[in-house]
Amino acid sequence: xxxLSIDTLSVRYGAVTVVEQVSADFPxxxxxxxxxxxxxxxxxxxxxxxxxxxxxxxxALFFGKPLAQVRAKVAYMPQRASVDWDFxxxxxxxxxMGMQRELGLLRPVRAADRAWAMExxxxxxxxxxxxxxxxxxxxxxxxxxxxARALAQRASLYLLDEPFAGVDAKTEAAIVSVLQALRxxxxxxxxxxxxxxxxxxxFDRVVLLxxxxxxxxxxxxxxxxxxxxxxxxxxxxxxxxx
Amino acid sequence: MMGEDxxxxxxxxxxxxxxxxxxxxLPGNFMLLRRQAMMGDMMAHSVLPGLIAAFLLxxxxxxxxxxxxxxxxxxxxxxxxxxxxKLARVDPGAAMGMSFTTMFAAGVLLLELTGASGVHLDVEHxxxxxLESLIWLDAQGWQSLLDPEAxxxxxxxxxQLALVVAVLSLLMWVFWRVLVMASFDxxxxxxxxxxxxxxxxxxxxxTAMAAVAAFTAVxxxxxxxxxxxxxxxxxxxxxxxxxxxxxxxIIAALSAVLGYVLAGQGPVWLGLPGAVSAAGMIAxxxxxLLALAALFGxxxxxx
Numbered sequence: 230x231x232x233l234s235i236d237t238l239s240v241r242y243g244a245v246t247v248v249e250q251v252s253a254d255f256p257x258x259x260x261x262x263x264x265x266x267x268x269x270x271x272x273x274x275x276x277x278x279x280x281x282x283x284x285x286x287x288x289a290l291f292f293g294k295p296l297a298q299v300r301a302k303v304a305y306m307p308q309r310a311s312v313d314w315d316f317x318x319x320x321x322x323x324x325x326m327g328m329q330r331e332l333g334l335l336r337p338v339r340a341a342d343r344a345w346a347m348e349x350x351x352x353x354x355x356x357x358x359x360x361x362x363x364x365x366x367x368x369x370x371x372x373x374x375x376x377a378r379a380l381a382q383r384a385s386l387y388l389l390d391e392p393f394a395g396v397d398a399k400t401e402a403a404i405v406s407v408l409q410a411l412r413x414x415x416x417x418x419x420x421x422x423x424x425x426x427x428x429x430x431x432f433d434r435v436v437l438l439x440x441x442x443x444x445x446x447x448x449x450x451x452x453x454x455x456x457x458x459x460x461x462x463x464x465x466x467x468x469x470x471x
Numbered sequence: 472m473m474g475e476d477x478x479x480x481x482x483x484x485x486x487x488x489x490x491x492x493x494x495x496x497l498p499g500n501f502m503l504l505r506r507q508a509m510m511g512d513m514m515a516h517s518v519l520p521g522l523i524a525a526f527l528l529x530x531x532x533x534x535x536x537x538x539x540x541x542x543x544x545x546x547x548x549x550x551x552x553x554x555x556x557k558l559a560r561v562d563p564g565a566a567m568g569m570s571f572t573t574m575f576a577a578g579v580l581l582l583e584l585t586g587a588s589g590v591h592l593d594v595e596h597x598x599x600x601x602l603e604s605l606i607w608l609d610a611q612g613w614q615s616l617l618d619p620e621a622x623x624x625x626x627x628x629x630x631q632l633a634l635v636v637a638v639l640s641l642l643m644w645v646f647w648r649v650l651v652m653a654s655f656d657x658x659x660x661x662x663x664x665x666x667x668x669x670x671x672x673x674x675x676x677x678t679a680m681a682a683v684a685a686f687t688a689v690x691x692x693x694x695x696x697x698x699x700x701x702x703x704x705x706x707x708x709x710x711x712x713x714x715x716x717x718x719x720x721i722i723a724a725l726s727a728v729l730g731y732v733l734a735g736q737g738p739v740w741l742g743l744p745g746a747v748s749a750a751g752m753i754a755x756x757x758x759x760l761l762a763l764a765a766l767f768g769x770x771x772x773x774x
Contacts, residue, residue: 300662300663305662311656317711317712326660335648
């Protein structure tokens with residue numbers, strides 16, 4: 230089943246086209262990496278599909294429907310740098326934000342809600358940090374708070390923007406095992422990613438992007454030196470001289 | 472100072488000062504968190520030409536006409552910022568700086584040209600308000616507090632500000648959760664289906680409402696100070712937003728009461744004649760409280 234289907238999507242900022250006519254399908258039960266050089270439009274592609282930035286053309290369907298009809302099933306984890314971590318709020322309150330669609334405007338947070346939020350924190354290994362202010366956490370811990378917030382939503386599609394940016398090895402392993410568990414439960418996981426070396430280790434599928442799609446499919450089939458060279462314009466990081 | 476004198480001379484100004492401070496501090500908390508503090512500055516300055524236009528049209532110095540005029544001016548200022556940002560290719564902060572100074576200056580010129588300054592309005596009024604002149608002549612002892620006829624003689628700024636405080640408190644209580652979500656992480660909130668654009672607009676509108684209501688009574692200086700100083704002080708005292716908002720209201724009220732008393736009694740204690748501007752002293756008090764919190768507050772270092 231296709232969790233997310235992007236069809237000829239374009240994104241423009243002013244006169245600059247950052248995403249051009251991109252079409253790609255993201256199946257359930259798989260982990261897909263979106264890979265490409267800086268400025269390739271990876272984040273913009275996700276944001277435009279989700280309606281966070283306007284589309285210049287094309288559209289995106291979630292489980293065959295427009296996003297507005299299936300919002301509860303779609304969890305989004307923005308880049309860590311996109312928020313102010315000095316914000317006066319506790320870890321547990323950020324995780325509870327993932328449950329906003331159930332909580333609505335005025336329904337009080339019940340013991341069961343809190344217990345679920347704590348369980349999500351436990352899955353990312355942050356139980357003892359629940360009552361800390363978010364600014365008191367390390368970068369890797371903050372990234373895991375964001376992941377716990379996404380988990381709290383009980384979604385079927387997880388769209389993650391740079392989930393491994395600036396985190397330590399321990400956090401990286403913790404996040405990967407959580408994502409793999411989600412995939413094994415049948416969810417679709419899509420991550421904007423920049424570390425090419427880890428793509429074959431963790432991901433099932435890959436979309437190579439540089440404004441338009443260079444290649445998309447199973448990692449074993451499309452993650453080739455030729456495709457990478459085309460994506461990165463010949464300037465491959467040395468680690469990839471596969 | 473106590474008894475009847477207090478009711479006639481100080482009761483209304485004190486309450487108006489407290490309500491104005493609280494009305495501004497409420498939305499000020501979110502302005503501060505969203506790094507839009509400049510917006511308050513803009514609102515408090517750009518309302519001046521609207522006030523004068525309303526005065527010229529109706530001949531009244533207070534009341535709902537002034538409120539509407541100021542509201543219209545705030546709207547014009549917001550549109551002006553949009554236009555300048557787009558057409559002059561400058562960042563929003565610079566666009567605000569241009570827009571509100573231009574509008575405030577235009578207001579001052581309008582004052583001088585039309586002779587409105589000869590009546591009740593003048594530049595000083597715009598800066599410091601007229602807190603001391605908002606007296607309650609109908610008060611004849613404490614029983615007046617229960618006398619509808621005497622209560623009707625209260626300065627109209629008092630019920631106006633009380634209403635604004637009530638409306639803003641209610642809105643903040645109902646929309647608390649979405650306000651926090653949209654302010655912390657607008658992208659995530661938008662994906663969950665929250666109308667983040669509308670929420671931003673609502674916060675700006677609430678700020679404009681507070682600024683407009685406070686401006687006529689306490690002037691621009693106190694309005695700006697109360698939008699920012701109490702929330703900023705409270706932020707240094709706690710790491711929890713709910714507590715921050717609660718503390719900011721207490722600090723705002725405390726600044727108003729302390730500042731009012733100091734303005735009247737301070738010079739006497741120093742052996743100087745007369746009193747100083749209450750609005751000015753309240754603003755200075757809120758700044759002093761902020762300085763204290765910055766030096767000794769428990770959460771003054773960012774994590």
